[in-house]
Amino acid sequence: MAFRNTTRSWGSLSKAFHWLIVLLIINQWWIASRADELKGLAKLEALAWHKSFGMTILMLAVLRLLWRLLNPTPDLTAETRRWERVLARISHVLLYALIFAMPLTGWMMSSAKNYPVSWFKLFQFPDLVAPAEQTFHQMHDLHHLLFGVLVSVALLHVAGALKHHFIDKNDVLKRMLPFGKVE
């Protein structure tokens, strides 16, 4: 499997970005829902993990977008209908936007609460906004709203991939699978 993308399939680096971010997002949701039930230092630690992974996603998102711009994007099959192409395009743009927007709103939540963000206690990121309760609440609400959008678009994305695989019987899903082989 090639490292770079071709017009027929995703290269290994693109696949790594895709699946690593998927796993990290699921992990983020899990940590965040656990943190809600915690108090004191345990909550502080849980949220520190959430922030560290979130900043990891943001850094991966930057690299992923650059890699995407530097590589060919595999084509959809010729028989893909126009509405499918449009829907796929919109959901891909949204998903890319969300892997930036989720960490950024989270980062602003932290800054607004005067809880600066560290990356696995190795280094500290600068604050994006000045501490302010109101900013925190706005960013908190936005972070949650965007998560809802992310889940919705991701489900549509999965539905689309499954349709390609089981109904259209093409390679669109297979070519993104880590062990997928495309003829």
Added chain:
Amino acid sequence: MTNYLAILGAALSLFAAACHASQDTAKPAAAKPAAAAPASAATPAAAATPATSAGTPPRYAQNAAKSSLKFTFEQAGAAASGNFKKFTTVLIYDEKNLAASSLDVRVEIASVDTQEPERDSMLKDADLFNAAKYPAATFAASSLAKRADGGLEAVGKLKIRDITHDLRLPLTLKPTADGLELSGKTAIKRLDYGVGQGEMKATDSVGDEVKIEYAVSLVRSSS
């Protein structure tokens, strides 16, 4: 299969990095300049001129509006800071008789402000400052001394909660139009003073060392 391994490898190295995260890498907070004191070099006001050692040394009291007492601590790997909004400072200062000089500071624990109400109330709770039982922290120095580097220090005792330790507080005094500007910074260990009971004794989430920065505007008072 190789791709799968590549992903697994990347994920593992990520976790490995996480596990090896050290705790003591928070950046030191950049020293902030003291609250702007009026430039005084050109106009050394009479009020700021220290008396001779023959008379009673002049007394200076704090101008609360222009004074700040900031602390910075490490929290989950990041340096966070807060300040005490209410504190009082009295300095008796004779440049020529440092031994007869003194410094008294009283900090109202309830005035702690980290710009996050939940954390402020945690700080005031029994496990940290226990503000209900110990409403104030005090620093009392009955003399000042010259440091090796030529600067000044107040030789005194810091009391937080019910624990007192000797502390030599470095400080710089600059004349202002109506008194002195006292500034400096130091660092203490919170656990030395019992600020951390129960689970708060652990230092992996909230560091032991607390940096303190002060910039106090002092006005010469008549008494």
